[in-house]
Amino acid sequence: MTSTITKHHDVVVVGGGQAGLAIGYQLAKQGTDFTILEAAAEPAAAWRERWDSLKLFTSARYDSLPGMEFPGDPDRYPTRDEVVDYLTGYAREFDLPVELNNRVRAVRRLNDGYVVELDDRAYEARQVVIATGPFQTPFVPPIAEELGDDVVQMHSTGYRSPVSVPDGRVLVVGGGNTGFQIAEELSASREAHLAIGSRQTPLPQRVLGRDLFWYLDAMGLIRKTTASRIGKLMRKREDTLIGSSPRGARRHGIELHGRAVGAAGSTIGFADGTDLDVRGVIWATGFRVDHSWIDVPVFDEGGRAVHERGVTRSPGLYFLGQLWQHTRGSALLGWVKDDAAYIAERIERRAGEHDEHDSRSFPHRRRGPARGARA
Numbered sequence: 001m002t003s004t005i006t007k008h009h010d011v012v013v014v015g016g017g018q019a020g021l022a023i024g025y026q027l028a029k030q031g032t033d034f035t036i037l038e039a040a041a042e043p044a045a046a047w048r049e050r051w052d053s054l055k056l057f058t059s060a061r062y063d064s065l066p067g068m069e070f071p072g073d074p075d076r077y078p079t080r081d082e083v084v085d086y087l088t089g090y091a092r093e094f095d096l097p098v099e100l101n102n103r104v105r106a107v108r109r110l111n112d113g114y115v116v117e118l119d120d121r122a123y124e125a126r127q128v129v130i131a132t133g134p135f136q137t138p139f140v141p142p143i144a145e146e147l148g149d150d151v152v153q154m155h156s157t158g159y160r161s162p163v164s165v166p167d168g169r170v171l172v173v174g175g176g177n178t179g180f181q182i183a184e185e186l187s188a189s190r191e192a193h194l195a196i197g198s199r200q201t202p203l204p205q206r207v208l209g210r211d212l213f214w215y216l217d218a219m220g221l222i223r224k225t226t227a228s229r230i231g232k233l234m235r236k237r238e239d240t241l242i243g244s245s246p247r248g249a250r251r252h253g254i255e256l257h258g259r260a261v262g263a264a265g266s267t268i269g270f271a272d273g274t275d276l277d278v279r280g281v282i283w284a285t286g287f288r289v290d291h292s293w294i295d296v297p298v299f300d301e302g303g304r305a306v307h308e309r310g311v312t313r314s315p316g317l318y319f320l321g322q323l324w325q326h327t328r329g330s331a332l333l334g335w336v337k338d339d340a341a342y343i344a345e346r347i348e349r350r351a352g353e354h355d356e357h358d359s360r361s362f363p364h365r366r367r368g369p370a371r372g373a374r375a
């Protein structure tokens with residue numbers, strides 16, 4: 001251990017995005033002593049890193065965390081800034097103890113709990129929830145290094161608006177929702193191309209006047225678990241385009257290409273042997289998860305967290321907000337509450353077992369006072 005333990009909490013939540021806030025709401029309601037450690041200087045950090053014109057693919061009806069409705073017309077598609085405002089207001093409304101500017105550097109086991117290490121200090125916690133997000137480290141394929149300095153290139157997290165990209169021909173690499181949306185925005189002001197590595201099934205955002213998620217919810221599909229037959233099938237085809245399609249992109253004048261497989265100078269080569277000269281490249285090529293700072297044996301050989309609905313084999317250590325943690329909704333604004341309620345219930349149960357053990361073995365010990373328990 002590198003730092004001195006300065007504080008003790010029953011529960012430490014790592015990450016103050018929507019998942020961290022949703023579990024914070026539940027813990028506050030229980031009267032649990034907890035804190036939320038957030039690396040960024042401002043709330044809703046992941047949303048702030050997304051491009052200016054981003055509109056949610058889920059309508060406001062499906063964007064609420066527990067206890068607070070997403071404001072406004074439930075059938076509209078909120079903007080990035082509305083989500084930032086909503087999450088900021090949510091933490092304030094329930095007085096959730098979010099400690100900003102506190103990046104957790106390590107989590108290790110200590111006795112029958114954990115030590116959570118920060119740069120300058122460490123916290124001891126009986127239980128820890130890892131809510132650091134499903135989209136963490138921007139991934140850019142190695143071919144990016146072969147592009148010359150005169151080509152402006154950035155990952156989608158660096159893209160804000162067309163102003164961020166030089167005039168001239170631009171290529172967006174990545175055929176997911178992000179790639180399609182950014183290419184469509186750029187196509188209004190310049191020659192835009194889109195490289196699609198693997199085709200995703202396009203789904204309309206609205207069907208017969210209703211939001212797609214209304215159908216997924218009504219048919220129970222959004223809550224099909226990873227263990228169910230339908231859940232397994234859906235997970236295999238997890239990547240779906242919502243509201244965008246190759247046909248729609250062509251209507252915007254976007255030229256479509258296959259997978260980008262090579263680069264040299266200002267030229268990008270595609271899998272079919274064609275190539276394209278470009279002034280700018282946006283890598284909408286996704287993210288990798290980095291859990292290397294969690295020094296607890298709960299990962300498989302590929303570094304993936306092993307858990308059942310977020311509960312790991314290390315007692316008192318949980319994940320929340322992961323893609324398909326339990327259902328398709330696990331990493332979405334409107335459904336993370338289901339897993340949050342489940343984990344909160346597990347936390348309370350374990351705390352109760354501890355209390356029983358403590359009061360039998362150490363009659364003078366009591367649980368710490370509740371924080372942020374206004375909800």
Ligand SMILES: Cc1cc2nc3c(=O)[nH]c(=O)nc-3n(C[C@H](O)[C@H](O)[C@H](O)COP(=O)(O)OP(=O)(O)OC[C@H]3O[C@@H](n4cnc5c(N)ncnc54)[C@H](O)[C@@H]3O)c2cc1C
Pocket residue numbers: 014015016017018019020037038039040044045046047050055056057058063102103104105131132133134135178293320321322331332333334
């Ligand atoms: C482009 C895009 C569009 C999306 N659109 C929608 C949509 O329309 N509807 C929808 O429901 N979902 C959408 N999502 C999916 C999902 O809702 C978001 O990814 C959401 O941000 C996930 O919330 P989270 O709390 O799990 O993780 P995050 O929002 O990523 O929050 C994790 C937090 O943990 C912090 N953190 C990370 N590491 C540490 C550490 N070591 N110590 C302390 N803090 C740490 C980060 O700073 C961050 O604030 C979208 C995702 C993307 C990428």
